[in-house]
Amino acid sequence: MRLFRKLRTLLTSGAGVAVGMPDADALKDPFDLFDAWFRAAQEGGLYLPEAMTLATASPDGKPSARTVLLKDVGPDSFVFYTNYTSRKAAELEANPHASLLFHWPILQRQVRVEGPVSRVSREESTAYYHSRPRGSQIGAWASDQSSELDARSTLEQRIKEMEARFPEGEVPLPDHWGGYRVTPDRIEFWQGRPFRLHDRIVFEREGDSWKTHRLYP
Numbered sequence: 409m410r411l412f413r414k415l416r417t418l419l420t421s422g423a424g425v426a427v428g429m430p431d432a433d434a435l436k437d438p439f440d441l442f443d444a445w446f447r448a449a450q451e452g453g454l455y456l457p458e459a460m461t462l463a464t465a466s467p468d469g470k471p472s473a474r475t476v477l478l479k480d481v482g483p484d485s486f487v488f489y490t491n492y493t494s495r496k497a498a499e500l501e502a503n504p505h506a507s508l509l510f511h512w513p514i515l516q517r518q519v520r521v522e523g524p525v526s527r528v529s530r531e532e533s534t535a536y537y538h539s540r541p542r543g544s545q546i547g548a549w550a551s552d553q554s555s556e557l558d559a560r561s562t563l564e565q566r567i568k569e570m571e572a573r574f575p576e577g578e579v580p581l582p583d584h585w586g587g588y589r590v591t592p593d594r595i596e597f598w599q600g601r602p603f604r605l606h607d608r609i610v611f612e613r614e615g616d617s618w619k620t621h622r623l624y625p
Contacts (some may be wrong), residue, residue, distance in 0.1 A: 425516055429599050429607040435620055438595040438611040439482045442519060445597070446481070449512045461509040462488065464499040472499065478510075479536060479587070486521060487528060489536060489587045491553035497588075498554075500525050506590050516600025523592035523613075533586035538578065545579040546570045601625070 435441060449457035458478040465471045474496060480487035486508060490497055500506060508521035537545060550566040557563060574580075592613070599607040608623035 425600055425602065428601055429597065429609050431622070433620060435609060435611070436618070438592075438597070438618060439484070441597060442481065442595070445512075445515075445517055445519065446510075449515060449517075452515065454512055454514065457510075457512060459510075460486075460488075461511070462496060463507040463509070464496050465503055465505075466499050467502045472496070485589045485591045487532075487587050487589050489533065489585070491548065491551065492584045492586060493555070494553040496554075500588060506588075508590060518596075518598040520594075520596040520598070521590060521592045522594040523590050525588050525590050528587035528589050530581070530586065534581045536587065537581045537585065542579065546574065548585045549574075549579070549582055596623070 429435075446457060456477070459475050460478050461473050462476045463471060463473040472495065476488045476490065476496075478486055479489055492501075504525045505523070506525045508519075510517075510519040510521075512518070537548070546567060549570045550563060594613070595611045597607075597609045597611075601607055604625060606625040608625060609620060610623060611618045611620050
C-alpha cells in the first residue's frame, strides 16, 4: 500500500509538471481546484498535507510566520485553531489579515492564500475542541502559548494540576482557545514546470465570483 501511494504521488507529480495548468479563464472556483490538489496530496501519502505556513503582521508591519494545521476548508474559507493568547492571535486581533502557504514539494505545487481573518463561532470551536485527544484538551488549559516558560517542569506541573481539575468527563473549552477563519480575496496556484517556467494562476474575489489571470513565472 505504501509503495502504491509513492507510485501514485510520482505519477501525479509527473502529470502536473508535464501537462501543467489550463488557461486561467477555464478555471471558475478556486476551492474546487484546491480540493482536487489537496486530495492528490492526501492520496499520494504526503506527510501532513494539511500543514500550512501562517504569516501575520503586527500593526507596525513586522511579519512573523509559523506552521499550523488546516482543520476545515470551504466553501469560501480556511480554518485553523490556536490559543487566543498566542503571538499569532495577538497579531491577528490587532491586524486581522493573514497569508497562508501550502507547499507540497514532491508534487511541485504551492497554494498561496491571502485575506481577512475572523474568529469562528464558539459552537464551532467547541465541536472541534471535543474531537481532539483528551491530552490535547488538557494541554490547551495548561499552556500559556507564546509566554515565557522558566522550565519544562513548570509546564508538566500545570498539566498535572489540570488533570486533577478535570479528572473525568468532558473537559470544557477554555475561553482563551478557538478557531480563526481566513476568507480569501486572493488565491494563487503554482505548478512547477521544466526549466523553471512554472504555471501561476491567480484567483481574485470580485463580488460573489472570482476573476482569474495568469502570471509570468
